[in-house]
Amino acid sequence: MSRLTELLRQVRKADAQLGTDLEAEVAALTKRRTFGLVFEQHQPEAVELPGRVVRRGDKVRVLPPRGGTKAGDQRLWWTTRIECVDGQRVAHLAELDVEEPETRAVLADDVVVVAEFRDRIYPGLVETGRVERGGDKPFHTVVNAENYHALEMLTYTHRHSIDAIYIDPPYNTGARDWKYDNDYVASDDDYRHSKWLAFMERRLKICRELMRSDATLVATIDEHEVNRLGVLLDQLFPESTRQLVTIVNNPKGVTQGYLSRVEEYAFFVFGPDARIGSVDDDLLTHRDMADAEGELQRPRWKGLLRSGDDSLRADRKDMFYPVWFDESTGRLSHAGEALPLDETPDFSPQDGLTPIWPIRGSSQFGV
Template identity: 35%
Template sequence: MQNLLTNLTNLLSKDNRFISDGKLIKNKIIELALNLDSQLLKLLLSDKEIKKSFFEEVDGTVIFDKIKFQKFVSNKNFLPDSYTSYKNKIGLTVDGDFITDGKDVVVSWPYKDCLLEGGQDKDDAKRSEQFWSETLASDQIDRLLSPKVLVNFKKFTKNGESKLTEFQGGESLLVKGNNLLVLHTLEDIYSGKVNLIYIDPPYNPDSKANTFSYNNSFNRSTWLTFMKNRLEVAKRLLCKDGSLVVAIDENEQAHLGVLLKEMFSEHEVHCITVVHNPRGVQGTNFSYTHEYAFFVIPRGKKIISSRKINQEDIEWSNFRNWGSESERTDAKNCFYGVIVENEQVVGFQDVLVDSEHPTQNVKDGDRCYVYPIDINGVERKWRYARQSVDEIKHLLRAKKVKGGRYEIEIGKDFGTYKTVWLDPRYDANEYGTKLIKSLVPDCKFDFPKSLWNVYDCLYAVIGENKEAIVLDFFGGSGTTAHAVLELNKQDGGNRKFILAEQMHYVETVTRERIKKVVENNAQGSFIYCELAKANQNFLEDISESQTPKELVSIWEKMKSNAFLSYKVNVKSIDNTKTEFSELDFENQKRFLMEVLDKNLLYVPLSEIDDETFGIADEDKSLNRQFFKAVKR
């Protein structure tokens, strides 16, 4: 044992990739071993004792036992100074491996209803999101993340729905399909172009379940991998000064924060508290009234704009200075008349010469000239010099006081955003649920975000960028698109949105809501399309099935029309029908889902001309236009 330890240590020390400050890095060795790194394997094979310990020969083929090697290297007797394993990195791990270094991919699709939390009361507080997920190891991924074909194109404008005949480029988009695959489909053409990503992902409420399949929540490590998969490709879509905003609740707030700081190490990560449910969600010990929003912004840059303050909330103070160094002689260029007409500040006089000593208010027809003179007749000064006061004229007001005279007041309608957001408009029930039902009366969507919650998150980042592109790959009921359209309505902007959503309600709720907002605003437009389904059709059929008999029928179709996993032996499955029938209904569903090849949930763009998939000629033409026009 000791000789093997010594030999392996000496051998690995020859590879500089494993050395840091003169010591071997355990986690790097394990990572490359699990990835079957060719240089490492050649090194290990060069020593007879090590080859004998970790390799087997089968019919002339040498096979590396990477699990045995991992366990040996992980043993405390090998590299006992564990500090070197984590010296250069601290973060979230699964089975000793950093999540951010992992190559696994969590694919997911809905099982039942996707319920977005917010606006809950005690009776429905236990409701949560339900998905099906499957974690694929890197060696299982073939064409999964390649760009997909888009079909079922439609265009929506203030005049309603029309058939899309050509792409112009630069349109807002609503795409139906698995969001991970939508992101990879858009990656090449939108890389470096997105100004803001706003997402409201599954909140992953507490559950005793230790796996995520037909359960009401993710296992934490699966949820974090699920998020990491999507964030790493989304990050590549952000422009140089782009920002990310992620809404989350208390269940994963802490862990998400660690993940974001790992993945966006060159950014600032700020956690904001938003009071979105003043009634509270009753817990055992506390009633939760808030959730969080992580703002991930470029480090060291002024990205967050000034906060708008409503007129009724502005704090007014006298424009005239008071106290020490507030007299006319302390700053002569601050003594001039403020011109008031119809009780509005309309302009300013030039600075008065020293010999002029007016009264506080001087009437001249419909105008009144107000000077910085206090009630005791002391000549003081305005808080802004004459050469700079025109820039803040909109912050001034004329207030009529006792005796009919005017005082000039200043009040800022902007301010710095605070880390706790309190506003009645963030109420998810009043400005989420009720709002969407006013637009889509038959809406079955539960707990949408408050429009103004999302609006203010967007405004904080892109309020001054009227040409911004905003991406939301957890599109939900379409609140982000609604907020973008509302921003454009307020300031005449030309911002665009890109939304991805997989759930069944994308056509009945998401699309209908955005369509209604466009029509009501009489401005804006968007294009709707879908990822072309392959195995996804069978997943949906399995998910929606109600009886074992339906599953048997689906299996018969799958045998001839589906793309099955290379591990599947159809004859073997047919020979075990009795065993299959003994499974409970949910596990029967699970089994059929697992035998489908996940690399072909949707049709790869590279196979658009393959007759097997039956892509229409007009869709082929629109795909070629889209991938060319947007990239341009």
């Protein structure tokens, strides 16, 4: 390392900023894990600031022509000067981070100011409206912002004072459903997973700074990143307790060529001093109760019927049997004997119990 340190010192003499950046990267490499969740620490995203007036010295991107659908020029430019031409502000630009920078002049209205993560930003809030209905009761605040900088802003006022954080990050399905550095991430991107992990790590680190010792973090996710997110949470919150909850969000299932997916997941990360209160509802057992429209909620009997191949009585002769239901208690009592194929099912109650047969909505006998 002594030779490398000397070379870095020489670079720093020639270019102070380049030397500082190289030293930071070398320091990160020496601290990199050789086990656990190892991923590329990608160049941090750059965030566009569309409400910011362009000034000399700003980093900017040139916007695509209005009304079009083509992606804009992703190169970064340095604003060397602003001048007024025929009553319009014109920005003179020089391309950043290239040996022979291109220069151009464009209308200031056709560029957007960009801040990279290493740039110092002092975030603030501008109130755009409010709805007051609760008097002196506690109120909600909606912050519309780039989430990293919104979280960073809260560290000035709410560090180690948040009770609960719920996040619903992009699921990284490969369907170009999220952006990294202002560009959609597609399924053929070789660095799709590490970009997502770098994206999540930066935000989760700030969440950790906001949380109290008895706080809880909840993060929803699906099968595309559930395993990686679990390991990342373990590394960032080693003193906390992590649990995974399964959420059945589509009982009919989503066909994927193999097994149909019916669930998503929610990670619960409990701080070292967090405690959970007990409730009567186990969130699994069905209870007869009225929904928002006043109609009685009923069990999903379809979920108890076999679907797909060999799902009819004729296919599984020994699997056509009743389940006996006790209406007085609202519980299933027991399963009856299989009915021979040549016999007709009897729907008459017996001993106070009602038989429930596996009959489909089409009136076919199922199993």
